[in-house]
Amino acid sequence: MNKKMIALRRELHKYPEVSNGEYQTTDRIVNFINEYKPDEVIRLGDKGVLFVFKGAEQGKTVMFRCELDALPIQEISGLEYASVNKGISHVCGHDGHMAIVAGLAQKISNDRPVKGKVILLFQPAEEVEQGACDVLENVNFKNNEPDYLFALHNIPGIKKHKIVLKKGSFASGSKGMIVKLTGKTSHAAEPQDGISPAGAISQIISKLHRLRADKSLFSDFILLTIIHIQLGEISFGTSPGYAEMRITLRAFENEDLRLLTSLCEKIVKEIAELEGLACEINYTEVFPATMNSNGCVDIVEQAAKQNGLDVEHIKTPYKWSEDFGYYTEKFNACYFGLGSGNEQPQLHNPDFDFPDDIMETGINLFYTIYKSTFSHD
Incomplete structure (x- = not known):
């Protein structure tokens, strides 16, 4: 268990910020990932941020995205690291998603790409749809557009560590x-x-x-x-x-x-x-509907198998929506689920807390995806 990432996740959980107000959250992430010496830290406006790890040679760009924002919901978990911001809480698990991508930075810092670049995108305002649109319009993002783009979301009601995939429409x-x-x-x-x-x-x-x-x-x-x-x-x-x-x-x-x-x-x-x-x-x-590209789904499936993870291909898309759909309209991308437990409270419930024990699974899976996409270059 990566204690450093658990500590980060719980700090983010304790100090949540709603969509378009994620200033301190971004600062925390920047201060944390700077320790791993990314080649570039590129701001997307005053909240979004890209961390770039470059190879010495030209090559493809692989991007991993997570969300910065919390929800305007009062937490009732009673946890020692429960939200101190009244009426605001990370009850969707974005704190866990951020910690997973930060954990990927830790691994990549010790195993940087030989050519091409890997970019970690921390996106604001997912919950209100505006975040992805703002990112896509930002000139700093346009100068760093990905060849492949991946993101995950924890899924309550699915066995812990199971990977949920679907080609084509994944979410409404x-x-x-x-x-x-x-x-x-x-x-x-x-x-x-x-x-x-x-x-x-x-x-x-x-x-x-x-x-x-x-x-x-x-x-x-x-x-x-x-x-x-x-x-x-x-x-x-x-x-x-x-x-x-x-x-x-x-x-x-x-x-x-x-x-x-x-x-x-x-x-x-x-x-x-x-x-x-x-x-x-x-x-x-x-x-827009989140539309996965077949090739990226195959990459995630192979990476999951390499990590010994169970994979479920769902037949029906999820009814909820995700602004990752704006990215899938433009790029080869895959958005997939990471099971967060059969007994896990549902997303947006006031007692939701991202389970720390699935973070390592997310980090290792993203790292394997990173290695496999670059091995094909």
């Missing part, structure tokens, strides 16, 4: 749809003098539910979830003139997500027009 694409409907307020005693969105809301809900149930339109799984509706004001004398709806759209395949988006917009706009309402539609937290 999703987006938050925001619908704003504007009519005209009136006195509640004279609703005919106004234009209420209430009827439109009712029709939209009904038609969206029928769309969700029609599986013939899509190649694979889709889901839409109505998460929030705000209609009018709490005033019994007023008939409402404004409403907002928020809907999460989800699909295993990016093409299905595009079609679902188009059909939802069509339903909303047609009903709004019939009801005499102005309609505005916006999107937030847009995550």
